[in-house]
Amino acid sequence: MSQAEITRSTMRRCIMNKNGPKVSVLLSVHNHENYVGPAIESVLRQTYQDWELIIIDDCSQDRSPDVARQYKDERIQFYRLEENKGAILTFNELLKKASGEYIASLDSDDIWYDNKLEEQIAYLEQHKEIAACFSWAEFIDEEGALYSATKKVCDCDIRIFMHENRTQAQCLRYFFDNDNYFCRSSVVLRSDVIDEIGGFDPRFRVLHDYEYWVRLIQKHPVYLFQKPLLWYRRVSVDNNSLSAVNIKNVTRVLNEHQMIVYTMIKEMDQQIFCEAFKDRLKKEVTNDTRLLCEKYFVLLHWTMLGTVNNRQVALRFFHEFMDEGVIETLQKDYQYSWQDYYKEMEETWQLYPLDFYQDYRELSERAVHTEHANQALLQENESYRKEVRRLIREIQGMSQTISWKITQPLRAAKRVVSGIRH
DSSP, X not given: OOHHHHHHHHXXXXXXXXXXXXXXXXXXXXXXXXXXXXXXXXXXXXXXXXXXXXXXXXXXXXXXXXXXXXOOOTTEEEEEOSSOOOHHHHHXXXXXXXXXXXXXXXXXXXXXXXXXXXXXXXXXXXXXXXXXXXXXXXXXXXXXXXXXXXXXXXXXXXXXXXXXXXXXXXXXXXXXXXXXXXOGGGOEEEHHHHHHHOSOOTTOSSSHHHHHHHHXXXXXXXEEEEEEEEEEEOOOOOTTSXXXXXXXXXXXXXXXXXXXXXXXXXXXXXXXXXXXXXXXXXXXXXXXXXXXHHHHHHHHTOEETXXXXXXXXXXXXXXXXXXXXXXXXXXXXXXXXXXXXXXXXXXXXXXXXXXXXXXXXXXXXXXXXXXXXXXXXXXXXXXXXXHHHHHHHHHHHHHTSHHHHHTHHHHHHHHHHXXXXX
C-alpha cells in the first residue's frame, strides 16, 4: 500500500473501530470451489464471534463465487474482481476494506479450529508488546484427511510450522540460515502495525509472505502458539501453478530469496544484528562503519537455503555501501585489502547445477512411483492377511467336526511316515 492509502486506512479504522468488529478476517478466493465453503464455515464456527469476514473472489473460473454467496451472515462482505489480479494485490485490496482492530488471514483452502480466534485475541489483549501471533498447523489432503494419520506421502515436511518461540534476532537469524516457518492462515496481526509497515510487496510473487514476516519482525516481536490452531491443506498442483516445482519457479524463488536476505541485512538495526550474528562477528561493533563491515562479512558467507554459497548479495552490498571510510576500516581493522575483494570477485558463484531441476523431477517421479508400489504391496499384503484369517476360521470350524476328530489318528500316522521318508 502507498503512504496515502495507509493514512486513509488508519483514519477509517479510527472512526470505525468505535462500533466496528474487533477482528477483520480476510479471505481471497481463486478457483477453490471445493474448499472455500469449509473455510468460511470454520469462521462461522468460531467461539469468538466479534468479527467481520471480507471475501474477495479473484476472478475465479469455477463455482467459487456461487459457493461464497450462499453464506448470508450479515458480518460477511463479498466482492468479486472482474479481472485476475493475483494473490498479492488481492490481499492488499482486502486490507483496504478491513476495519477491525486485529487482522486475521485465512487462505480459501485452509480450515480454522473453532477456538483459534478466541485464544489468539486473548493472548494479544494480554501482551500489548506483541505485534502478531501465529500457530502450528496440521496438514490435510484434498479430501481433508490428516497426513499424519495416513500413510499418504506429502510433498513437503508436515512439521514445517512446528517451531519454538524465538526473539526477533533469533527469528531473523533462522530466516537468514534457512527459510520461512510461519503459516499465513495462522496469523493475527494488530491493524496499527499493518498501518506502519504496509501490505504485501508485489515485487515478490512467490515469497511475499516470507518478505512480509521479515519486515514485521525487523520492527516488532511476535509469538508462536506451540500447538496447531488450524488445518493447512496441501493439494496437488499443476505444473503451471506458483506452487509447482519447475525451472521457472525455482529460478523465481532463488531470485526473490536473495532479494529478501539482502534487504533484511541492509535494514537490520545494530542491536538486533549483533544479537543475531554474535557467533559471526569478527570485531566489536562500535560505530556505523564497523557495522557495515560486519554485515558485508556475514553476507559474504551466506549459504542460500543452507546449501548454496552466493557471493552476489555480498558484492552488491559492497558496491552500495563501501565508501572511503569503510574501505579504510576494512584495511586497518580487518586486514581486508582490495586484493581480497578481487579474489572474491574471481570465485565462482556456486549455484544449483543446471540439471538441478531435471534431477529433482527424476527424484520426484521415482518417489511417486515408489509410493504407488508401496500402496500396491500394502493392498496385496492385506489381501493375503484376509485370506489367512479366512483359512484359520475354516480350519477352526473343521476341527470341531466329527469327521476331523475321527481322522486325527490317520493324520498323525501320515506325519510320522513323512518324517521317516525325509
